[in-house]
Amino acid sequence: MEPLADGDEQCPACLTRKSASPNLRFKINNKCYHRICESCIDRVYASGGQHTCPYPHCKNTFWKNAWRTQTFEDLNVEKEVNIRRDIYSTLNKEEGDFISKRAYDDFLELREMFVMNLLLGTEAQATRRKLNEYKEANGLVRLKDEAAGPKGKIKRTSATPVAATAAAAAAVVDDDYPDRSGLIEGLKRIVIPEVLPPYDPLQGVPLHKDYFTITDDGINMDTGYEQYRKDEMLAIEGYDFREALEETLTRAFAGLGVFIQAEKSTTLTAPVVGLDDPF
Template sequence: MASKQAVDRRDEDEVCPVCKSSRYLNPNMRFLINPECYHKMCESCVDRIFSSGPSNCPVAGCRKTLRKNRFRAQTFEDIGVEREVDIRRRVMHILNRREEEFDTKRNYDDFLEQREEMIANLVSRIDVAKTEAQLKQYALENEQSIRANQALEEQEATSFQARMTLEQEEAQRRRQIARQEYENERRELQAGREDFLTRLAAGTSADAGTIAREGSKVHLKKSSARRSEEERIRQKQAALRGSETKRGGASTPAAAGPADSGLIKGLRKIKTPEPEKPYDPFMGFVPEKRDYFTLQESYPSSFLERQRQNQMASAGGYDLREYYSRTLLEAFAGLGVFVGDEVSKRDAEKVSPPAATEGAAMVAGNEK
């Protein structure tokens, strides 16, 4: 309670550095900050100074140019924390490499350490110009990969939100089912007791044991069926969670971009896929292509020229190119055959008979 009163008293003591108005005199005063310099001023001063366009910060000693659209309400009580959160968000928005883009886990850890070091430099105002230049150069060289990773992050956030909503709906549905089952069980138990008492009142003392045993059997059967149904639902939910985990854990292909940049080391090399070749229904086979000759449309020959002009020769659909193709194929058919090698091989086979023939001759000589 005392801490709350201290916070409220500090809020009342807040004074605008421009117009010197205090929250104590104006409880509805709203203070705004600008990420350029993080100087706090009231909303009325922001409207009065920056409505006509960009202007310098009115706080003494600050010469940064501010714009009205950059002013926003303060989220954290400490301005230092507010500034660090903004810097961290901006740097991680640019250096948004994912673990699957690196060759090893060590390279990814080095990248995280490098990113934290740059954030610390900006927060502590150490080598600010150099760090800002590195971030700007990296953003220009890796614009495509940055956008691809941002799209993946948005997709993951949307999927996570949808999964959380689905889990909440499932939990609410399970609670309703459990409540309904409890009501049904209570009604069945009450009806069973009434039936038990009715049968006891209508029967004799000898039937009391039999009626009690029947009632316990019915109760055990219902309990066993309920436990079996609960176990079946639990197994089904576990299987669904396992399938969702496998889909979510599938490796995401690395975004397109340079394999290695000047700022980040250890990135996995990206293999550019080969362009898909046009579809070939003959699988590389060309009907008119030959190894030793190329078929032409016509060849100079007085006899063939007369046949070409003869309409009776082509009336049945005969094409003179078939004659050209067959003749040239027969002419070049022996180019791949080496007769000398075949003759020497044949003579060698005649000089040295096969082993089976020699064995048969030896057997015949022994029999004689």
């Protein structure tokens, strides 16, 4: 096979070179990161459904919507950015979620170790299993290529071994611990806030005036204010005689702190003070 010139690219499936076809465009996926031209992808997925990656000897299967345009020129950078984005969106705890700075540093070290494991392929299977257990135990929605169908639909499957393992891990974790899988240590316990009573701007002061009751007969009594009650000019300006009378009586009785009926039912005996008694 003739070697590629500098800056030239070739599709590994159809062997078409960009130098021969200037409009050749490539796409990649987030699993095997093989660069395949759009023509090969359209040809393979013409019948719909899932298909194996067109790259020779690759056995990974995808839906067509798993293929996307490459963002970075270097595929290693592309892979690292995608791995970090996925892990950071899953393990998204902040320093305030932990009981100490040391616990938060341990969490950052754990998250970075997961990134390196997936990036370098070191214990990648065990790392993915732990992440899946964390998602299952904490009720996170997983949007994966192998679970996503056409138009982003999710295939509903029965319980998997990962889900069973996550459920078993959640059974041994306290109910008030945020991470049901037990993967992240040092998190603050979930504290249910105390239910506060509704806000009372008057601080318990009653809205109803219990000092007096104005009856229809009482409002028609000769109080000397009939001129204001019958003045049409005051009524036009919004003056209300009943409200003015209530305000006047409230100011008169509010400072006494006693009620007439309570005073009538209680016999008060004034103390007898002699001339020789000290005050």
